[in-house]
Amino acid sequence: MLLLSSESFENSLDIKLTAMTDIKQLLKEFEKFAYGQSLHSAFTNLLEWTLLPFKMHKGVEAQQQALETYRNHPKVTQLVTLLSLIGDGSENFADPLGELYQQAISSGHNGQFWTPEHMCDMMASITIGETLEDNQTVCDPTCGSGRMLLAAAKINRKALFYGADLDITCCKMTLVNILLNSLQGEVAHMNTLSNDFYKGYKVSTTLVNGYRMPYYIEFDQPELSYIWLRPVKQQTKPAFTTSFEPIKAAQPINGVQTSLF
Secondary structure, eight states: OOOOOHHHHHHHHHHHHHHHHHHHHHHHHHHHHHHSOOOOHHHHHHHHHHGGGOOSSHHHHHHHHHHHHHHHHHHHHHHHHHHHHHHHHTGOOOHHHHHHHHHIITTGGGGGOOOOOHHHHHHHHHHHHHHTTTOOEEEEEEEEEHHHHHHHHHHHTTTTEEEEOOOOOHHHHHHHHHHHHTOEEEEEEEETTEEEEEEEEEEEEEEETTTEEEEEHHHHHHHGGGSOOOOOOOOOSSSSSSOOEEESSSBBBBBBBEEEE
């Protein structure tokens, strides 16, 4: 049995109470943002507008146009407040976005209960230990909101993180979490059992004024994905394509006319 000192217990309790307060505030601000539309539609819009500034556009003009669209959002004030709360709550690789989705949207629908973060940390510790090296790959084929990848990032944020999920909303939550933590890798919207690929997002960083700024590139071709399994090449035809038939020797062998096989 693990025994905690009174000071450790109080610290852990403070962390839990702070997290509860943060999610209540996040839920409150999300309800303001969602006013006039369904909660699911509002959450989908929140994801889209959160991802907009991170998308790699073709040319400076397209990038500026996207940012101008962002500034002209009819609820830009509520949106900025929400993004600030999500960003602050994402410190230390936490997942406030996934918690918001679970409490306000899914409510366990289709079995969408996220693994608690402390359980993700334990599973990452058991699976990976302290051996995760720079640029080593970590993959979660059913990533949900990306909590297992975030748990792995606590061990080494310089690894490469790959996640896939059948639910596009989950994929975008994972994508947001990877971007907010300036991680690198890929998120794929695909069926990992049937290997059906729908869309992918490559995530990387670029150096801007001395800071590593995250961005993503969207693609549709499965061949560009690191996660998608390429079909096994068909075996080449055998050297003999017709049946082998015996022939007679041109000259008798030891006085006997024989057939060669």
